[in-house]
Amino acid sequence: MKLISAVVKPFRLDDVRNALAEAGVQGMTVTEVKGFGRQRGHTELYRGAEYVVDFLPKVKIEVAISDDLVERAIEAIVDAAKTGKVGDGKIFVTSLDEVYRIRTGETGDQAI
Amino acid sequence: MKLISAVVKPFRLDDVRNALAEAGVQGMTVTEVKGFGRQRGHTELYRGAEYVVDFLPKVKIEVAISDDLVERAIEAIVDAAKTGKVGDGKIFVTSLDEVYRIRTGETGDQAI
Amino acid sequence: MKLISAVVKPFRLDDVRNALAEAGVQGMTVTEVKGFGRQRGHTELYRGAEYVVDFLPKVKIEVAISDDLVERAIEAIVDAAKTGKVGDGKIFVTSLDEVYRIRTGETGDQAI
Amino acid sequence: MRIPSKLLRAGLGAALLWPAAAFSQTADTGDTAWVLTSTALVLFMTLPGLALFYAGLVRVRNVLSVLMQCFSIACVMSVIWIVCGYSLAFSDPMVNGLLGGLSKSMLAGVGFDSVSGTIPETVFVMFQMTFAIITPALIVGAFAERMRFSAMLLFTSIWLLVVYVPTAHWIWGGGWLAEMGFRDFAGGAVVHVTAGVAALVAALVMGNRQGFPMTPMLPHNLTMTVTGACMLWVGWFGFNAGSAVAADGAAGMAMLVTHTSAAVASLTWMVAEWIRYGKPSVLGIVTGMVAGLATITPASGFVGPLGALVIGFAGGLGCFLATQFMKRKLGIDDSLDVFPVHGVGGMIGLLLTAVFSSVASGGVGFDDGTTMASLLGVQVVGIVAVFVWCAVASFVILKLVNLVVPLRVSEDDETEGLDLVLHEERGYTL
Amino acid sequence: MRIPSKLLRAGLGAALLWPAAAFSQTADTGDTAWVLTSTALVLFMTLPGLALFYAGLVRVRNVLSVLMQCFSIACVMSVIWIVCGYSLAFSDPMVNGLLGGLSKSMLAGVGFDSVSGTIPETVFVMFQMTFAIITPALIVGAFAERMRFSAMLLFTSIWLLVVYVPTAHWIWGGGWLAEMGFRDFAGGAVVHVTAGVAALVAALVMGNRQGFPMTPMLPHNLTMTVTGACMLWVGWFGFNAGSAVAADGAAGMAMLVTHTSAAVASLTWMVAEWIRYGKPSVLGIVTGMVAGLATITPASGFVGPLGALVIGFAGGLGCFLATQFMKRKLGIDDSLDVFPVHGVGGMIGLLLTAVFSSVASGGVGFDDGTTMASLLGVQVVGIVAVFVWCAVASFVILKLVNLVVPLRVSEDDETEGLDLVLHEERGYTL
Amino acid sequence: MRIPSKLLRAGLGAALLWPAAAFSQTADTGDTAWVLTSTALVLFMTLPGLALFYAGLVRVRNVLSVLMQCFSIACVMSVIWIVCGYSLAFSDPMVNGLLGGLSKSMLAGVGFDSVSGTIPETVFVMFQMTFAIITPALIVGAFAERMRFSAMLLFTSIWLLVVYVPTAHWIWGGGWLAEMGFRDFAGGAVVHVTAGVAALVAALVMGNRQGFPMTPMLPHNLTMTVTGACMLWVGWFGFNAGSAVAADGAAGMAMLVTHTSAAVASLTWMVAEWIRYGKPSVLGIVTGMVAGLATITPASGFVGPLGALVIGFAGGLGCFLATQFMKRKLGIDDSLDVFPVHGVGGMIGLLLTAVFSSVASGGVGFDDGTTMASLLGVQVVGIVAVFVWCAVASFVILKLVNLVVPLRVSEDDETEGLDLVLHEERGYTL
């Protein structure tokens, strides 16, 4: 099993979610994060002074998934999240040793 | 060393924390997240129109832990977080390569 | 590739960010979290009653990084985040299986 | 408002060109104190009342844009009012019955000692100005979350002169509807019907927000909306009871019926939701309150407590049904429900003013030679005239403005949110 | 209050049945202007003042439920007041000394020209209504975060008729306490003792919130609480100075002593916390303010600035100690401290009214044939009577309501939060 | 304010010691109603208006500290005002022309029946007290996010007695500037110049916040700032129109010009930003509003609508440029821009008062034997005197306080935030 963490632009969240659902992913966990990277933040006015706000609001989507679905899921995320502009985000994949479903005690692929 | 990430219902947080403390876990890091899964969101009224809000507030508890404590910790979490209703959440376990305590520079199990 | 997650005191964030930039890290993702650990929370007044608030605001900095940069990055974080007082935080290192840049489809070290 | 209630009850009101013709030489300090206070209350309705009420209802990325729209409207309308708005509404007519003149532009002749009725004319100018501020600000709810700021300023400025000012003259400035005996005490037609109709037209011309109605677009801060709603309630005492332009029994009764209608309409909406959806909502009860207040507005100087109970109930239920119909059946994205609440409420109120003006139901009675039926006819004429003029003019103005500057921001900008795109600011940095 | 201050100082006040017996034919515009304004101010105290003050203090999952309770109480009490509340409190007695009659139910006979004292009776009805709104709303603090919405509506509605209305009649409507010369200018007993005692009873009957007192239940938004507190302060000028029912020296003095007491009590609480806990808190200083205002309320028409300084100090310190005692010693979950602040403050104020009415301390003096000691006796009788009646009646009403619909939501629902469970809404979507 | 406008226009005002010398035996209810209302409005400006305006502008970790500062200042200044502040400002002089006496300390002799002008003296005391509250509260903006709470209390308390009270006596209490015919209707010098200059000195003495100006220190909640700004606007009607101390044409005109200036200055700032930075900001438009209100304050009883238009424009543009200059060129961390907005605005307004008092521009005209040029000279003298006295005294007080308790918190505490460090509370727990 893998854990896919995708950092994407907030307004692509709905699309990504739908794409993942179509790819067969049923659950996911979403966190609001701030991103620093190549994309420049905006300039904020403060009574005539200008400040560069260099972090950008992003969302992180975490999906635990069985190995055979990984590729499809990543494709789905890339397709849905891509705007072609800098700051579209990243996908990180790590290995999961184990997964448990708290309600039933199921483990492994059953638990996802 | 392992990293245990548990996504649970927010109002179980206190119980889970206590259970982990009893199981010998001293530190943890908690994040507010939104969960999508089998559990249905609530219907929100908006001047007579009804909308389904499909994400649910959850908390993610992250615990770095030495290998020998993993089982006890997971049991503690499951016991404390379980309500038996859909949406109780998941536990993910990944391997940690290294841990550092910033204050002292300690590493490994010492650092946890 | 590794994923470095550092939980640090919020007001060290700016310093850590600058130190990482100097160490050659270009991107990172930051999350607001609550920490429980050895550091005691503050006592909050409520009309003369005192409550111990035992979690503390922290920030989690996640950096995906190529293996050769790991050590320098960790040093940079430790240097910048250390105040020498309890609660300075931890650094966790896990292995990344893969990284994708959504905009370009690049993978691996290219994508970071 | 406007027709001094004592005169009115003596059957003289309707035919009077007032306040252009001052009939008293010195102001009464008590009356003046109350209208000064009422002016503060009505400004308070817009800033921060309405601004918060609306801003809480939008998504967090547009919160500042709504505050900015309300605030800048207040500023621009004030300047227009001084330059020529007041004069065109309330000075001697240029076109008989249709529009005032320019003799008081730049407030020429309005000095420290000018008196209008029993209050200084400066106070009357200010009190009226607050109505000219809130009316275009009400329209903001229709095009929230997608209109370009510059286009909004252009539209509301022209609209004030082309729609609001003439309507105010017709009804309160001695124009043709005043002559017919049309009864609109505090702005059922002048304020609420005009704003509601303009909102409907704007929603249609601008089109729905992206994602409407499938994506839920939930209020980002209902505590802000409730705060604004409460301020509207309190401020409305100035709006309606201040419209007596005196601190007398008419003002007292206006306050009483205003409050009664608000309370009843709130409960009506609450119960309607409770029955229909199983739970009463906070947004529902405060929307009912606004409906009740809009509905009693034209009637507030003419009816008694019994009338207010019925008017509140009718306003609450009527606007509840209208809101559902607009959203669910018609699918029109009048985003914050300006037409179904203000437009529909105003019309219901104008009609019921005729019914509950009767002495039998505790009202002030009818003018000599008038009956409930004849007044009802006049009210219908007035509603139709204001509706049609406002709809046509609003449509034309929007189309013209669109030629100068596109009404809507781009799709990307709408997605990003107006706060950052138009004002380079974010509401909260918590 | 109600007893026109000029009369009172002439020693006539206490025995007078007022305002049922109007003693003036035309209203004074200045007095009317001030009471109209005061009415707006007192409504503002509840909506949004008190609503925000309380809502900021609860956890985020119950914020809307508190706003909803305050708002719906305002609506329901208004309707009850019109239907029969006003009549039962202020019309000619049904049961001599105990309760008014039904002759003014549905505000029968209250017309455009009715006068009460020097103001229109409509204005008096409205002004009094705002007191009937805020009193049950104060109780909300006791059962916040756990009471079922429908049970809350039932309880407060019955309570208004069974507790508030008779008490108001006894003291302000010419009832037995008024006859005895009981002094409660603006509602120390009628408003604060009744609300405080009902809160205490409700807290005991309903039981503590889950987790109280071990789990910290911290205010979710102290900026909201401070905002509400400030509005209460400003609104209280209408509450106390408006109770002079005139724009005269009595109103001016009432405003001055009200403000003074608030300032002193705030500082007293601040210093007490500073000494006791090492740091002064924002919540502390604003709670002190409310304590000071509640304490001065009964005295505000009778005492001078010196009295106000002492009363403020006594209110601040007394309520500070009472709060600690309730929470720490007794472990009663009167969640937002209604009894220790309003109940205790009201009682302290009623007692000190007797002391500082003396001319020597700058007060208005005593009625002919009365002394400080005799007045103190009367004040004690009044406090005991109101306390006992309110406690017994509140207990019985709660038990009865509980038979119809359980007072408390289920454990699970309490955990989930009332906003989602009862209203299907969330306060913030940031 | 202060000089009854009718007298003034009759050319008598300037030489009059007022209100010490009451010239009327009974109060007018209408005038009293309006000043009672105005008192509520001006308190509302500070609590919650200014408190919210400022608190929204700081970072989230200091939000409560700002609210606490404003709130505690209101309490402490009130007590000082009663103890001796009012007496030293408004009673018969101790040092001729420079300072009042102590004959009215503890408000000795201010009873239920004392009259001052056409209102009860209690009301005058209260109205003036609200000015003594807001002036030191304005200074808070300069040292926000870094000053120790206890030092702040000490500083503002001494400052009130050493700077505010004498200045108020000079200008409003019959002192030497009043004798010279200095015109400051509602506090351009007494309130805004003193607060602005003290802010500048405080910013210099305390030093910049850590990280200023490199680190962006963005407002944590602009919706709160806009809410506070709107309350300031509404409350300012009481500030300026209340300063007529009557409900007459002078009050009406004061309200009209106040509103006009606010609207024009808001738009001026908005356009300036739009031109200079490409986008208009919410913070910009509301800052322009405050600038416009501060600028019109001294002029508000002397000028007409035309004057107000120009004054609003000058205030908006002048303060916009001053803000830029202070931040960008001088790098002074007057954190919330008190000096460039209030100080500069007040001075511009005082100068333009001389220009637009002329009858030709719709003003009240000049006193007998005075011309625009001579008045301008007097205004310059007054500005210089107030500026210098305030600067020197503020500097000395700060240095002295610093000997008792350090003005600034430690670096670590500043980083952690004042809310937790000084008050053991956090603003939001969402």
Ligand SMILES: Nc1ncnc2c1ncn2[C@@H]1O[C@H](COP(=O)(O)OP(=O)(O)O)[C@@H](O)[C@H]1O
């Ligand atoms: N090395 C990294 N580690 C963790 N997160 C990163 C890293 N680099 C970028 N990110 C995240 O991805 C987001 C987008 O990155 P950015 O460099 O701006 O554009 P792009 O994804 O187009 O290369 C950032 O805002 C940040 O949240």
Ligand SMILES: Nc1ncnc2c1ncn2[C@@H]1O[C@H](COP(=O)(O)OP(=O)(O)O)[C@@H](O)[C@H]1O
């Ligand atoms: N595949 C997944 N990857 C990551 N998080 C998941 C996944 N599935 C579920 N979750 C998280 O677990 C929560 C509970 O899952 P859900 O399917 O609703 O109920 P249950 O845990 O009882 O199966 C979700 O709200 C989501 O936060």
Ligand SMILES: Nc1ncnc2c1ncn2[C@@H]1O[C@H](COP(=O)(O)OP(=O)(O)O)[C@@H](O)[C@H]1O
């Ligand atoms: N075992 C753990 N797993 C995850 N996070 C931890 C763990 N222990 C500590 N932390 C995080 O590190 C922060 C600092 O830890 P703490 O024990 O207070 O001090 P120190 O880092 O100096 O040992 C905690 O607030 C928490 O967020």
